[in-house]
Every structure is written in structure tokens, then in C-alpha cells.
Amino acid sequence: MSEAPEVTREPVMTPARAVIGLCLVAPFVAMLWVGSYAKTDPTFIGIPFFYWYQMLWVLLSTALTTTAYQLWQRDQRARAARKGGASQ
Template identity: 80%
Template structure:
């Protein structure tokens, strides 16, 4: 009765670290108020304080989309490994 032990992929992988960084970066940028609590430089007449935050709306969207795509690819790879190992 020799049973083959189930080989599980590691929980923390480089891809998952990148996903976490993509999701954490906007929080860090917005919580670090000292980095953007000023009026200059202005962009088309809008003080830095406001356009910096609006820029992070777009950046956060792009980072979230990237994290989602990486997560989907990671899940497909794990499912393929699991299906390949069970055959």
C-alpha cells in the first residue's frame, strides 16, 4: 500500500507577491499624506493635491486590473497542474 503524497504548490509565489504589491500600492500612496499635501506644482490650473489623487484613481484601476489578470493566470496554472498530477 504505497500512497503517493499529494504535492501542493507553494502558497506564496512571486506572482502572488506582485499581486499583493499591486493592491497595496494605492493604499500606501493615499495614506502617506505628507507626500502630496501641497499646492504646487499645478497642472492646468489644478493644485497638486487634487490632480495627484485623481491620477491615483487611474493608476489604481490599472493596478487592480493587472492584479486580477495575474490572479486568473495563476489560478488556471494551478488548476492545470492539479489536473496533470491527478492523471
């Protein structure tokens, strides 16, 4: 019988992918945990905490999504380079 060639696989879960997942999950957790921000104090320039906290997460979500995208692109380029292919 012939032996099957040894196939080496790259790990599916890398540290970069773990950070990407955290960047994408954090806004959901923050917004679904309503008890943490369902209050009026402290106010910021007259705006109750409930509202400015949500608006702050709009900006934070944008930054985290951008970070996740950049990490994903870097991860894909590194994988393509290891395989010897051209990056897209």
C-alpha cells in the same frame, strides 16, 4: 505501522501572488502617506497638486487592480492545469 503517503504541496506564496499583493497595496500606501502630496505646487492646468495627484491615483488604482485580477486569473488557470482539472 503504515507510512503516511507523501503529500506534495504547491507554495502558497508565489512571485505572481507577491506582485498581486504589491499592486493592491500600492494605492493604499500612496493615499495614506498624506505628507507626500499635501501641497499645492506643482499645478497641472491650474489644478493644485493635492487634487490632481489623487485623481491620478484613481486611474493608477484601476490599472493596478486590473493587472492584479489578470495575474490572479493566470495563476488560478496554471494551478488548475497542474492539478489536472479544468480551468473555470
